[in-house]
Amino acid sequence: MRVLVIQLARFGDLVQTRRLMLSLCADPGAEVHLCLDRSLAGLAAILYPGVVLHPVVAHGTALAALAPSGQVSTLLEANIPAFRHLAGSGFDLVYNLNFSPLNFRLASLFDPDRVRGHVWRNGQEDVGQWARLAMRWSAMRRIGLNIADFWAWHHPAPVPPEVVNPAAQGRGGGLGVVLAGRESRRSLPPRELAGLVATLVSQRGSSTLTLLGSASESRVAHQLLRELPPRLASSVTNLSGKTDYADLCHIVGGLDLLVTPDTGTMHLAAALGTPVLATFLSSAWCWETGPYGLGHRVLQAVTDCLPCLESQPCGRGVSCLRPFGAAQLARYLSTSDPLHLPEDLLDLDSALDGLGATFSPRAGTDADAPLRGRFRVFLSRHLGTGGCWRDAPVPEFAERMYAERDWMPPDTEAAHSRFAGVFWKGKRF
The missing domain is CATH 3.40.50.2000 (Glycogen Phosphorylase B;)
Structure with missing residues (x-):
């Protein structure tokens, strides 16, 4: 075929x-x-x-x-x-x-x-039906599905999530820092990024620090260097604008840890099995686009306005950035005491389930976890996977996510999919 x-x-x-x-x-x-x-x-x-x-x-x-x-x-x-x-x-x-x-x-x-x-x-x-369903749940982004899994479930039987990327482990190459992402509000400004990097270097005892980014981020690199303690800035290797894809794979694949916003380099690190510490704020929501696989960590802002639309101006002074500039964040990272985690921030570990990638809190309260859990049960029932029939039905999502068109004769996509056999039996939902 x-x-x-x-x-x-x-x-x-x-x-x-x-x-x-x-x-x-x-x-x-x-x-x-x-x-x-x-x-x-x-x-x-x-x-x-x-x-x-x-x-x-x-x-x-x-x-x-x-x-x-x-x-x-x-x-x-x-x-x-x-x-x-x-x-x-x-x-x-x-x-x-x-x-x-x-x-x-x-x-x-x-x-x-x-x-x-x-x-x-x-x-x-x-x-197709699966894409139509995704358009409906996109109005509820705080409960969403990782886009890698959304694309994968176009296939009737995708490979198990644990075989997609290797479990992350350090390779001895020190700390890598991605300077910025394509969407500016998703990235930490140099001052906040410098504070996070200095804390991690102190905590980990690493003396190797590599800056990564495009040529357009050279100015951000110089600003970051001015914000870092002099002893640390003097040991930095600045590779912004100096790598092609082969170089990037070689460098990222050899790091101990990559600190990054939601970027392509973050996803590349996960694919290579390099541990990621990702910062998610503004329009970035880790349940949609977080690093895939085991061994990664996300600091996710959870102000009530998130996730937002990057294309629209922020009327709240980018309040989701404040936890990353809070003095207690360094104390939390050094002590791992949940009492020191700044308000409106979650510290999350990457995880996998029958649907694919998800995240579980190390510290902080994930107020959306109960609703997100029911949503994942609903999707599991829809797809016929992940031990879903042991879970209780979720009529709140069936009523909201299904439309009259879905109960007409199935389209070609549904007829050839794994979930076609369960989709038309309404009693199962």
């Missing part, structure tokens, strides 16, 4: 497709193909050896610098040959993962009954 995955999003999304990609590669006789932005082809070759790559132009700074007419001509010139090749490749199944105009145009190249996820049917955009 020839299978195509269309993943046109960015660095982190490519890594988070790992569970789906491994599941497809594990299918007997499967020949797996991946369509992605050409800027990520080098990384995909490292992450997914044996997968046939189909690079296209989907995004990038080179396009952004052009006028709209120039963007269109560049896209067409680069992509039409690739599209023709894809259309003639005879794929038995296509997983189209992103809701974007280009994704739908690509989907139009294939028989819609062979496309899972985002489909082009009869001249219109359409989505």
Whole structure:
């Protein structure tokens, strides 16, 4: 069977497709193909050896610098040959993962009954049942599902979550620091980041500190160096803007710990088995996009306005940043005494269950845990996995998440999925 995955999003999304990609590669006789932005082809070759790559132009700074007419001509010139090749490749199944105009145009190249996820049917955009369900629960982001698992469950029987990434362990290369993410409010400013890094270096006794980031973050690197104690700043190796994907894999894969906001490098570290300490605030919510696998740690802000939309201005003075600048955070990290954990902050350990990745508190109160637990039972029942039939039904979610359309004859995606057999028997919910 020839299978195509269309993943046109960015660095982190490519890594988070790992569970789906491994599941497809594990299918007997499967020949797996991946369509992605050409800027990520080098990384995909490292992450997914044996997968046939189909690079296209989907995004990038080179396009952004052009006028709209120039963007269109560049896209067409680069992509039409690739599209023709894809259309003639005879794929038995296509997983189209992103809701974007280009994704739908690509989907139009294939028989819609062979496309899972985002489909082009009869001249219109359409989505399968699983994606429709996700659109409904997206209004309740505090209970959400890790996107790696959402993509993986397009497959009728994804590989177990524990085989996706190796359990994390230090490799002797000291502490790595990712300077910033693509969304500015998700990242700690230099002052708060310096305080966190200095505490961790003191606690761990590490003398090796490596800064990682793009060339655009060189200014942040210099600001961080000014905020760090002089004895520590003098031992820093600043690699911002100096690594390609092969270098990044080599460096990150050798660290003892990576300190990072929600970034592609964070997901790469998890895929390589490097321990992560991640800071999540603003629009970043670890139950949606946290590091996948065992051995990782997240400091998650939990002010009542989170998670927010990065595209909208914050009317609260970025109050979710305050716990990371609180003096007692250093004391908490040094003592592990929950009494010292700043208010509106959770300290979480990564965990796995029948659905996939989740997180459990070391310290702090996760007020959403009971509702999130019931939601995961609901999804387990929907998918028919994870020992779900031993759990009580969850009518509150069945009533909210299912629509009248779902009780009509199943679409092609549901008919070929593992949960088709349970989905139409309402008594089970």
